[in-house]
Amino acid sequence: MKQGRPGGESKVTIISPGAPGWNERWRELWQYRELLWVLTLRDIKVRYKQTLLGAAWAIIQPLAAMVVFSVFFGRLAGIPSDGYPYPVFVYSALLPWTLFANGVSTASSSMLGAVNMIQKVYFPRLHIPLASIGALCIDYLVASIVLFVLMAIYGIPVTWNLIAIPVLTLGVILTTLGVGILLAALNVTYRDFRYVVPFMVQIWLFLTPVVYGKSLVPEQWQWVLFLNPMAGIVDGFRAAYLGQPFDLPMIGLSLLTATVLFVVGIAVFEATESRFADVI
Amino acid sequence: MSSSFAIKAENIGKRYRLGERRAAYSTLREGLASLVRTPLRHRRRQDTFWALRDVNFTVEPGERLGIIGHNGAGKSTLLKLLSRITRPTEGTIALRGATASLLEVGTGFHPELTGRENIFLNGAILGMSRQETARKFDEIVSFAEVEQFLETPVKRYSSGMYVRLAFSVAAHLQPDILLVDEVLAVGDARFQRKCLGKMEDVSRSQGRTIVFVSHNLQAVGRLCNRAMILERGQVQAHGSTAEVVDEYRARMGGAGERSDGPALERISNDDICLLEATARPNPVAVLDELCLDARFRLEGSGQQELSAFFALTDANRDYVASVYSRDEDTSFRPDQDGILSVRCVFPFHSMLPGTYQLECGLFDRDGQCQYWLDTGRRLTVDRVLFNGRSFDGRGGYATHRGRWSGGSRTGK
Numbered sequence: 001m002k003q004g005r006p007g008g009e010s011k012v013t014i015i016s017p018g019a020p021g022w023n024e025r026w027r028e029l030w031q032y033r034e035l036l037w038v039l040t041l042r043d044i045k046v047r048y049k050q051t052l053l054g055a056a057w058a059i060i061q062p063l064a065a066m067v068v069f070s071v072f073f074g075r076l077a078g079i080p081s082d083g084y085p086y087p088v089f090v091y092s093a094l095l096p097w098t099l100f101a102n103g104v105s106t107a108s109s110s111m112l113g114a115v116n117m118i119q120k121v122y123f124p125r126l127h128i129p130l131a132s133i134g135a136l137c138i139d140y141l142v143a144s145i146v147l148f149v150l151m152a153i154y155g156i157p158v159t160w161n162l163i164a165i166p167v168l169t170l171g172v173i174l175t176t177l178g179v180g181i182l183l184a185a186l187n188v189t190y191r192d193f194r195y196v197v198p199f200m201v202q203i204w205l206f207l208t209p210v211v212y213g214k215s216l217v218p219e220q221w222q223w224v225l226f227l228n229p230m231a232g233i234v235d236g237f238r239a240a241y242l243g244q245p246f247d248l249p250m251i252g253l254s255l256l257t258a259t260v261l262f263v264v265g266i267a268v269f270e271a272t273e274s275r276f277a278d279v280i
Numbered sequence: 281m282s283s284s285f286a287i288k289a290e291n292i293g294k295r296y297r298l299g300e301r302r303a304a305y306s307t308l309r310e311g312l313a314s315l316v317r318t319p320l321r322h323r324r325r326q327d328t329f330w331a332l333r334d335v336n337f338t339v340e341p342g343e344r345l346g347i348i349g350h351n352g353a354g355k356s357t358l359l360k361l362l363s364r365i366t367r368p369t370e371g372t373i374a375l376r377g378a379t380a381s382l383l384e385v386g387t388g389f390h391p392e393l394t395g396r397e398n399i400f401l402n403g404a405i406l407g408m409s410r411q412e413t414a415r416k417f418d419e420i421v422s423f424a425e426v427e428q429f430l431e432t433p434v435k436r437y438s439s440g441m442y443v444r445l446a447f448s449v450a451a452h453l454q455p456d457i458l459l460v461d462e463v464l465a466v467g468d469a470r471f472q473r474k475c476l477g478k479m480e481d482v483s484r485s486q487g488r489t490i491v492f493v494s495h496n497l498q499a500v501g502r503l504c505n506r507a508m509i510l511e512r513g514q515v516q517a518h519g520s521t522a523e524v525v526d527e528y529r530a531r532m533g534g535a536g537e538r539s540d541g542p543a544l545e546r547i548s549n550d551d552i553c554l555l556e557a558t559a560r561p562n563p564v565a566v567l568d569e570l571c572l573d574a575r576f577r578l579e580g581s582g583q584q585e586l587s588a589f590f591a592l593t594d595a596n597r598d599y600v601a602s603v604y605s606r607d608e609d610t611s612f613r614p615d616q617d618g619i620l621s622v623r624c625v626f627p628f629h630s631m632l633p634g635t636y637q638l639e640c641g642l643f644d645r646d647g648q649c650q651y652w653l654d655t656g657r658r659l660t661v662d663r664v665l666f667n668g669r670s671f672d673g674r675g676g677y678a679t680h681r682g683r684w685s686g687g688s689r690t691g692k
Binding site for chain 1: 364366375376379387397400401404409410
C-alpha cells in the first residue's frame, strides 16, 4: 500500500475513447495554469536572448511600417487621415495590428513547433497557442510607449479616451487567439494553412482601417467593414489615442464577432485535440 | 480484484489508420480529393491496423511493472495511452493518483536557456509545481553533477551533461504513478545505474507505482517486480519478473525475426571449434558502443598465435563490415586449457538499423585462414540513436561519429 503520502489524493482518472467533457477540460486547463506561465516565460526569455537589439525589435517593426506607410499611403497616395498627422494616425492603428498579425502567425504555427512535446508528454494542448503570444504582448507594451512619444512630438493631447485601451487590448488578444487557435488546429491536420496565413494576414490588413480611416468607406456600408473584428478594434484604438468620439455600435459589433471567433477557435481546437498526437 | 488498483486497463485497443503515423501529414487537397473521389471507401478496412487490441491488466499500488516486447509489439502505444498522449480507440483505463510520464529525456528543454531555467521549465512540463521544483532544486543539481554550469545555456553542455540534467529533473518527480520509456538507454553506464537506483529507491521507500517499458531485460530484472510481455498488440504473459523474463527469453529463442539461425562452418578445422559468440548489447542502438566476444577451443595445434576477425553479413549473406585483429598487429594465445577468448569493443559501431549475422574466425601467423564460421547469431541494430533520440532514417551504407570543429558551436 501507499505510504508517506497524505490521503485524499487518490483521484481516479478515467481514459476512454470519448473526449472528456467541458468541465473536465476547464479543470485541467486551470490545473496546468503554471505550465502556461512557464511556457510564456520561456518564449519571452528565448525571444530576447542572443538578439543584439533585444527589446528594440519590438519598436523597430511597427516604426518601420509607419515610415513606409506614411511615405506611400500618406504622402504619395494622399490617403486622408481625418486631419491628424499621418504618422500618428497610422501608428495608433499599427499598434494593435502588429500584435494581431504577429500573433496570428505565431499562434498558428505554434503547434508545429511543439511536435516533440505533443508526442512525448500530456498537458492541455490549448496552452501551446495560448502561451505563444505572451512574448508579443510584451512587444506590444514596449511599442505603446513609442506612440506616446510620437503624440508628444506632434502635439496631440492625451484624453480620458485612453481608459478604453485595456478593453480594446483585450479585444485584440481575443481576436488574435481566436484566429490563431483555429489556424493552429487546422495546421496540425492540413499543412496548407502554413501558406495561407501570411497571405491571409496581408489581405486582412487592407480590409481593416489601418492605412486609411473608416471615413473612407460609405456610411451605409460601414457595418460590413465592422463585421471584421479588427476593424472596430483598430478604429477604437485610433479614437482612444487621438481623442475622437468612439463609434460604440461598430466597436460593439466587432467585439461581438471577436468573441464568437474566440469561441469557435477553441471549439474547433478542442474537438480535434484528441487526434493531434496521432496526426501531427 | 480489489479496489486498490493503481492502474486498471480494460479491453483497450488502439487503431491507427495506415500511414497516419508515418506519412505524418496530409494536405487539404488530398483530404478533399480522397473525399470526393472515394466518398464511401474513405475508411476502407485495410487502411487501418490495430497497434493494441483487447489488452487487460491491473497494476497494484507500489508495483513496478516492466513491459517487454519486440519493436512494434505495441509497447510505446500502450505507454502513450497510459500517459494520455493519445486516446484509445476502445476500452478504458483507470489511473489512481497523479501520473507523470517520462517518454523522453529532456522534453521541452530549450537550448538557449540556462541549466537553471531549463530545470524549472522541464519540471513544469512534467507536471511539477514551481514550489516543488524549487524545493528539490539543489538535489536535482547535485544528482546531475552540473553545479558549475547552472547559468550556462544548455546548448553549450556536453551531451553527457545534458542527459544527466534532463534525467535528474525527471528522477525527482514524485507522482503516484510514473511511466517510463526506455530513456535509461542514454548516458554512460555509471549514470544509468544511478538512475535505476534512484527510481527503485523512490518506489521502494515511498510505495510509488512504476511502469517501465524496455527491451533491456537486465534493467527490467533489476527495477521491476512484475513484468508483462506484449506481442503484436496483445498481452502474452504477465507475472513475476523472473518468470516473465525467462518466458521472453524462451520465446526469443524460438521462431522469429530476432532468433538465431544454424551455425555454418565456412572453413572448418578439426582442431578448432567455437564455444560461444556474442554481440552486446543486442539489440543495439545506432552508433552505440558495441562489444563482440568469441570463445574458441583449440586442440592439438599447440600454442601457436592466432589473429581473430569478426564480420557482419546482411540477409543475403553479403558482407557489410568486418574487423581484423591482424590489422593492428594483435594476435592471441589460448590458455592452458586450449581456450581462446577474444573481445573487440567498438566505442561506436557504424551499422545502420537492420538485422545482421555475426561471423568470426581465426588466422594463423602466415595469414592462412584456419577457421571461419557463420555463427548464425543475429545482431539487431534498432532504429534509435545511442543518445536515445529517434533515428532519422538516413540512407547509405554506414554512419559514423567523429570529432567536430570549426565555426562557433551551436549544438548542445
